[in-house]
Amino acid sequence: MSNQELIERYIYVATKRLPSDSRADTMRELESLIADMLQERCKDNEPTEADLRAVLTELGHPDELAARYSNGPTALIEQPYLTQYWNVLRIVMISVGGATALALMIAAAVNPQEQLGIVWSVDMTMQESSQVIGKLIGTVTSGVMSGLLQAFAWVTGIFAVMSYRGVKLRGDSDFLNDLPELPANRQPISKVGSIFGLVMSVVFSVIFIAFPQVICVYSSSYSVSAMPVFDTVRMSSVWVAILGIGIVGLVSNCAELIEGYRTRRLLVINLGCNLLFAVCAVVWLGNGSIISEQFRVFMHSVMGDGVGYNFMHNLNLVVLGAILLGIVVDSIVDLWELVAARNR
Amino acid sequence: MGREETIASMIQELRRGSIVMLVLGRLGSPKYGYNLVKELEEHGMPVEANTLYPLMRRLESQGLLHSEWDTAEGKPRKYYTITDEGRAVLSAVRVEWRSTVSAIEALMEEEV
Numbered sequence: 001m002s003n004q005e006l007i008e009r010y011i012y013v014a015t016k017r018l019p020s021d022s023r024a025d026t027m028r029e030l031e032s033l034i035a036d037m038l039q040e041r042c043k044d045n046e047p048t049e050a051d052l053r054a055v056l057t058e059l060g061h062p063d064e065l066a067a068r069y070s071n072g073p074t075a076l077i078e079q080p081y082l083t084q085y086w087n088v089l090r091i092v093m094i095s096v097g098g099a100t101a102l103a104l105m106i107a108a109a110v111n112p113q114e115q116l117g118i119v120w121s122v123d124m125t126m127q128e129s130s131q132v133i134g135k136l137i138g139t140v141t142s143g144v145m146s147g148l149l150q151a152f153a154w155v156t157g158i159f160a161v162m163s164y165r166g167v168k169l170r171g172d173s174d175f176l177n178d179l180p181e182l183p184a185n186r187q188p189i190s191k192v193g194s195i196f197g198l199v200m201s202v203v204f205s206v207i208f209i210a211f212p213q214v215i216c217v218y219s220s221s222y223s224v225s226a227m228p229v230f231d232t233v234r235m236s237s238v239w240v241a242i243l244g245i246g247i248v249g250l251v252s253n254c255a256e257l258i259e260g261y262r263t264r265r266l267l268v269i270n271l272g273c274n275l276l277f278a279v280c281a282v283v284w285l286g287n288g289s290i291i292s293e294q295f296r297v298f299m300h301s302v303m304g305d306g307v308g309y310n311f312m313h314n315l316n317l318v319v320l321g322a323i324l325l326g327i328v329v330d331s332i333v334d335l336w337e338l339v340a341a342r343n344r
Numbered sequence: 345m346g347r348e349e350t351i352a353s354m355i356q357e358l359r360r361g362s363i364v365m366l367v368l369g370r371l372g373s374p375k376y377g378y379n380l381v382k383e384l385e386e387h388g389m390p391v392e393a394n395t396l397y398p399l400m401r402r403l404e405s406q407g408l409l410h411s412e413w414d415t416a417e418g419k420p421r422k423y424y425t426i427t428d429e430g431r432a433v434l435s436a437v438r439v440e441w442r443s444t445v446s447a448i449e450a451l452m453e454e455e456v
Contacts, residue, residue, distance in 0.1 A: 022401070025422075026401070028413075028420070028422075029377070029397065029401075029422050030397070032376070032377075032378075032419060032420060032421050032422065033377060033378055033393055033397060035419055036376075036378035036419075036421075037378065037393070040378075040382075058393075059393060059394050060392075060394045064394070065394050065398070068394060068395065068398040069398045069401065071402065071405075
């Protein structure tokens with residue numbers, strides 16, 4: 001490539017996006033500048049390709065030069081839109097992710113054949129169950145990813161248009177009336193914990209609705225392999241309560257991710273979720289027939305009569321009691337924080 | 345960011361805030377772009393050509409500078425001169441500059 005062609009290519013890239021009325025003049029000016037820089041570097045000598053490359057490198061990438069000549073926006077979304085963009089994007093992504101996971105979960109539970117291409121059966125083997133679990137996780141994951149991508153595209157597109165057109169976000173005096181109330185607890189809520197809770201809510205619902213048989217006992221010494229703890233027929237009759245627990249978990253963790261702090265609104269949501277959780281847990285675990293008879297018989301043969309056996313015989317009530325105790329403690333803490341915040 | 349980088353960044357910000365005033369102040373007589381680059385460099389205020397040239401074009405679009413091509417010499421060069429509007433703006437900014445420098449000096453002396 002000759003020196004002249006290199007110069008022309010450089011100037012072409014630096015000016016190709018300039019308005020047509022200023023492009024020719026800018027091209028001529030850059031040519032003059034490069035000539036001056038070469039003259040200073042080489043004096044009376046003929047500039048070599050190395051000299052020219054040094055000068056053009058000193059001038060910088062032509063795209064950067066073009067950006068400096070351009071009077072247009074320097075970013076897709078500029079302030080003051082950028083801050084609002086991140087806020088809205090966070091809320092939308094969390095809500096869409098949670099809602100999509102929930103919808104797919106409900107669809108798979110109600111109609112597994114159509115959603116997953118499987119015929120659910122209480123007599124599924126462990127291998128069949130694990131294959132189906134894998135398929136379910138894949139379906140939910142791909143659905144959530146698709147939903148998140150769409151949400152990202154829509155929010156980004158809308159804010160890019162608003163930024164480009166300079167759409168007014170709010171009136172100058174409005175912001176004072178829109179200030180959120182102070183959180184009851186100034187410690188930010190752990191995002192990792194909330195995301196973990198969100199994922200576990202989905203996993204819990206999937207396993208306990210569709211594959212309760214995976215919760216089982218193994219014992220090589222008693223020649224027992226995969227004895228389910230729960231009666232799968234009875235479990236299928238309380239799937240609504242189990243789904244309710246999953247929904248409560250999703251709503252509660254999504255709210256935590258959105259709020260970020262323990263605000264009054266979040267505490268009220270938590271109290272409501274705790275109440276629903278308690279009701280669903282009672283429906284799910286209140287009846288002793290939820291524990292499989294096989295499991296009871298097996299535990300009796302291992303433990304005989306005694307405290308240990310009584311514990312296992314009434315495992316549903318033990319778990320229910322623990323859940324309700326946790327709910328009561330959590331609710332008391334929330335109520336105390338609410339009262340403390342009101343009195344502040 | 346290390347100390348050297350922090351200092352360099354702050355110095356760059358200081359210069360960025362005064363470059364427009366300097367360009368207007370040095371164009372009382374016609375000059376071409378590279379001429380001004382070397383002049384500022386010699387006076388201890390180096391400005392890169394890829395910053396100065398787009399800046400002068402922008403000031404021209406704002407009516408603060410006027411430009412003319414000179415093809416009389418061997419190489420055609422675009423000469424810039426300050427306009428009456430540019431002079432008025434420069435005069436007002438200079439007053440503010442002196443006031444700002446005085447205030448900063450006074451504040452700095454109190455604390456350091």
